[in-house]
Amino acid sequence: MDKIDLTGAVCPLPLSDNEQIVMGHGSGGKMSHDLITKIFLPAFDNPALSAGDDGAVLALPAGRLVLSVDSHVVFPLFFPGGDIGHLAVCGTVNDVAVMGATPLYLTAGFILEEGLPLETLRRVVESMKQAADEAGVKIVSGDTKVVERGKADGLFVSTTGVGILPEGREISGSRAKAGDVVILSGFMGDHGIAVLAARGELGFETAVQSDCAPLNHLIAAALAVSENIHVLRDPTRGGVATTLNEIAKQAGVCITLNELSLPVRPAVASTCEMLGFDPLYVANEGKVLVLVARADAEKVLAALRATKYGEDAVVIGEVSAAPQGRVLMKTAFGSTRVVDMLAGEMLPRIC
Amino acid sequence: MKYVTEFRDAELVGGVLEKIRQTVTRPWTMMEICGGQTHSIVRYGIDQLLPPEIELVHGPGCPVCVTPLEQIDRALAIAARPDVIFTSYGDMLRVPGSARDLFSVRASGGEVRVVYSPLDAVKIAQANPDKQVVFFAIGFETTAPANVMAVMQAKNLNLKNFSVLVSHVRVPPAMHAILGSPSNRVQGFLLAGHVNAVMGYHEYPPLLEKYQVPMAITGFEPLDLVQGIYETVRMLEAGRVEIVNAYARAVTFEGNQPAQKMINQVFMECDRAWRGIGVIPASGWCLRPEFDGFNAEKRFDVGDIVTKESPLCIAGQIMQGLKKPHDCSAFGKQCSPETPLGATMVSSEGACAAYYKYGR
Structure with a gap:
C-alpha cells in the first residue's frame, strides 16, 4: 500500500470567520452564537440581554404598559441622514412616544439575506445602538434568521417597543376637539425625498437629508408644559395629509390647514414640483403632529422649539366641528379645497 | 423657487381676478384644454374665485385619460410576457384595463418599471440585451419630442431590443371634434401652453376662422390661468375673435422647430381612437413605416385585442x-x-x- 499523504487534507469545519452572512448564521448553532457574541452583544450591551436567556426580565415603573411593533424594509439600507437600523429604532420609539408614554425597551428581530456583508450588519447594528442611546432605551431581546439569497432585500428589521404611560394621561386620535390647534414640529417631506433620491433611479441628486430621529425627548418637553395635548402622531408613510385624515375621521372633526404656513424646505418643494408630488403626502420619520387646546398652543410651541428636533415647529391649522371627518386647506388665494388621503402609491405624473 | 413662486403670488392673482370681475357682464363658457390646467384650477380653487358668470369646462387634454382601453389591454398583454421589461410614465400604472392594471401585472411577476423619460427606457434596453424593453409612448404634442428622441437614439445605437407602444394624440383635431359637435357649448378656449411651447400656434388660425371662438394660450400656474381667463373674457366681451398669447415666456408662434422636425421624421398623422370619445380622424401620431422595427404592436402580436368600456362611465x-x-x-x-x-x-x-x- 502506498503511503497516505495527509499534507493536503483539510478538516471540513464551517468557516467561522466568514465576511458575509451564510445560511449557517441562522442555524442556531455555533455560527449563530458567534454572530450574537461578536456583533449584537457588544453593541447593545445590557444585563437583560447579556443574561443569555430566551426572554428579557424587566422591572417596570408604575403606570400602564404601551406596546408597539414596526417592521422596516427600506431600500436602500443606507440613505442620507439615516439607515435601516436608525429607522428601526426611531420608528418604534416614536410610535410609543406619541401615545404619551416613555419608551424604555426595544426588541429587535433581524431577517438577513444570505450574502449580506457582515460589515453592513455591523454598521446597521452600530447605528441602532446610537439611536437607542440617544433615545435612552435598551434593546433587551433579539432574534436572527437567515434566508436564501434573493428572498430578502439584504436585511429586514422588526422592532417592538415597550413604554410606560402615566395614569391619567390620555393621548389618542379620537380626542381631537374643535378649538384645538395643529402644530407640526418641523419641515415636511425630508425623509421621503432623501430616500427617493438615494435610490438613484430618478437621476437627480439632492442635499436633502432624512429627518429620521427619536422624538421622545421632544414629546416629553411638550407634555411637560401642557395637560391639554389631545393628540400626538408621527406623520410617516402617507405624510401629513394622510395622518390628519386619519385623525379627522377618528375624532369626527374637521381639520383646516393654512397653505401659507406649511413648512417645506425649498429643495423638497422643488423636487416635488419636478416629480409631480405633493409634500403633504411625502413621508417623514422625525416629525410629530401635536393637537393641543388653543390656550396652551404658545407654551407647547415654545417648548418644542427649545428641543433639538423641534426648532422649526409651527402652527399649520386648526380643528373645528364640521364638516366631520374632513381635512380642508385654505389656499394662499383664499379659496378652500379638500385634502384627501392618498389613494394607493404616489405616482409621478406624465408631464 | 424662481419661475414658480412668482406665478403663485396671491396679490397678483387677486389683481387679475378683480380685472375679470370688472370686465365680465354676462355668462360665458370656456374650456381649458389640458388636464394639467384642470388640476391646477381645482387644486388652487381658482374656479371658486371666479365671478359666477364664468363657467370652466374641462377639456380632453389628459393623455392618460384618452388612451383607449384596448391600447391599455395591449400594454398589459405585452408587460405580462416573461421576456419583456415594460416601461411607462408613473400615472399609467394604475389605469385599469378591462381586467387588471400594470400594478397587478407587476405583482404577478411581470417586469414593469416607472421611468421619468423615455431615454431612460433606452438605457434599460442597453443594459439588458437579453430582454425586450418596451416603452408606453403616450401623450400629446408635449411628450412627443422626448418619445421620438428615444426611437431615434435606439436606431442610432442599432438596438434590436427596444420598441414603443404608441398612443399619441394631437390637440387641434380634438378641438375640431368638440367645436363641430351640434351640442358644443364652448365659447372660448384656454389653449394648453405646453403643447404650444412645442408646436407654436400656427395650426390654430384655421380653427379660429372656421368656428369663430377666441383662444388664449395659457400656462399652468395660478397667475397664468387667471391671466388666460382674463384675456378670453376680454375678447368675448368685446366680440373679438383672436389668439392671444398669455404664456409668452414659453410660447412663440413658430414653436420649437427642431422638435417639430424630429417629430415629423419619426411620426406621421393617423386616425386615433380617444377613450370615451371615439375615433377622431387624423388626430393621432403613429410611427412611420421605416421605424416598424421599433413598433411594439408589430413586434408583439397584440393587434387583435378588442375591449369594451364600462357602460356607467361618462x-x-x-x-x-x-x-x-x-x-x-x-x-x-x-x-x-x-x-x-x-x-x-x-x-x-x-x-x-x-x-x-x-x-x-
Whole structure:
C-alpha cells in the first residue's frame, strides 16, 4: 500500500470567520452564537440581554404598559441622514412616544439575506445602538434568521417597543376637539425625498437629508408644559395629509390647514414640483403632529422649539366641528379645497 | 423657487381676478384644454374665485385619460410576457384595463418599471440585451419630442431590443371634434401652453376662422390661468375673435422647430381612437413605416385585442365639456380613485380625479 499523504487534507469545519452572512448564521448553532457574541452583544450591551436567556426580565415603573411593533424594509439600507437600523429604532420609539408614554425597551428581530456583508450588519447594528442611546432605551431581546439569497432585500428589521404611560394621561386620535390647534414640529417631506433620491433611479441628486430621529425627548418637553395635548402622531408613510385624515375621521372633526404656513424646505418643494408630488403626502420619520387646546398652543410651541428636533415647529391649522371627518386647506388665494388621503402609491405624473 | 413662486403670488392673482370681475357682464363658457390646467384650477380653487358668470369646462387634454382601453389591454398583454421589461410614465400604472392594471401585472411577476423619460427606457434596453424593453409612448404634442428622441437614439445605437407602444394624440383635431359637435357649448378656449411651447400656434388660425371662438394660450400656474381667463373674457366681451398669447415666456408662434422636425421624421398623422370619445380622424401620431422595427404592436402580436368600456362611465361627455364629473351616477360611488371605472378618475390630471381629490 502506498503511503497516505495527509499534507493536503483539510478538516471540513464551517468557516467561522466568514465576511458575509451564510445560511449557517441562522442555524442556531455555533455560527449563530458567534454572530450574537461578536456583533449584537457588544453593541447593545445590557444585563437583560447579556443574561443569555430566551426572554428579557424587566422591572417596570408604575403606570400602564404601551406596546408597539414596526417592521422596516427600506431600500436602500443606507440613505442620507439615516439607515435601516436608525429607522428601526426611531420608528418604534416614536410610535410609543406619541401615545404619551416613555419608551424604555426595544426588541429587535433581524431577517438577513444570505450574502449580506457582515460589515453592513455591523454598521446597521452600530447605528441602532446610537439611536437607542440617544433615545435612552435598551434593546433587551433579539432574534436572527437567515434566508436564501434573493428572498430578502439584504436585511429586514422588526422592532417592538415597550413604554410606560402615566395614569391619567390620555393621548389618542379620537380626542381631537374643535378649538384645538395643529402644530407640526418641523419641515415636511425630508425623509421621503432623501430616500427617493438615494435610490438613484430618478437621476437627480439632492442635499436633502432624512429627518429620521427619536422624538421622545421632544414629546416629553411638550407634555411637560401642557395637560391639554389631545393628540400626538408621527406623520410617516402617507405624510401629513394622510395622518390628519386619519385623525379627522377618528375624532369626527374637521381639520383646516393654512397653505401659507406649511413648512417645506425649498429643495423638497422643488423636487416635488419636478416629480409631480405633493409634500403633504411625502413621508417623514422625525416629525410629530401635536393637537393641543388653543390656550396652551404658545407654551407647547415654545417648548418644542427649545428641543433639538423641534426648532422649526409651527402652527399649520386648526380643528373645528364640521364638516366631520374632513381635512380642508385654505389656499394662499383664499379659496378652500379638500385634502384627501392618498389613494394607493404616489405616482409621478406624465408631464 | 424662481419661475414658480412668482406665478403663485396671491396679490397678483387677486389683481387679475378683480380685472375679470370688472370686465365680465354676462355668462360665458370656456374650456381649458389640458388636464394639467384642470388640476391646477381645482387644486388652487381658482374656479371658486371666479365671478359666477364664468363657467370652466374641462377639456380632453389628459393623455392618460384618452388612451383607449384596448391600447391599455395591449400594454398589459405585452408587460405580462416573461421576456419583456415594460416601461411607462408613473400615472399609467394604475389605469385599469378591462381586467387588471400594470400594478397587478407587476405583482404577478411581470417586469414593469416607472421611468421619468423615455431615454431612460433606452438605457434599460442597453443594459439588458437579453430582454425586450418596451416603452408606453403616450401623450400629446408635449411628450412627443422626448418619445421620438428615444426611437431615434435606439436606431442610432442599432438596438434590436427596444420598441414603443404608441398612443399619441394631437390637440387641434380634438378641438375640431368638440367645436363641430351640434351640442358644443364652448365659447372660448384656454389653449394648453405646453403643447404650444412645442408646436407654436400656427395650426390654430384655421380653427379660429372656421368656428369663430377666441383662444388664449395659457400656462399652468395660478397667475397664468387667471391671466388666460382674463384675456378670453376680454375678447368675448368685446366680440373679438383672436389668439392671444398669455404664456409668452414659453410660447412663440413658430414653436420649437427642431422638435417639430424630429417629430415629423419619426411620426406621421393617423386616425386615433380617444377613450370615451371615439375615433377622431387624423388626430393621432403613429410611427412611420421605416421605424416598424421599433413598433411594439408589430413586434408583439397584440393587434387583435378588442375591449369594451364600462357602460356607467361618462368620461367621454366630460372630456367634451358636455357634462361635469358630478353629473355621473357612479361618481364617488362605484367609481373612485381606488376603483376607477374610467380613466378620468385614474390620472391625477383627469377631471373626475381632480374633483374627487379636492372635494368638489
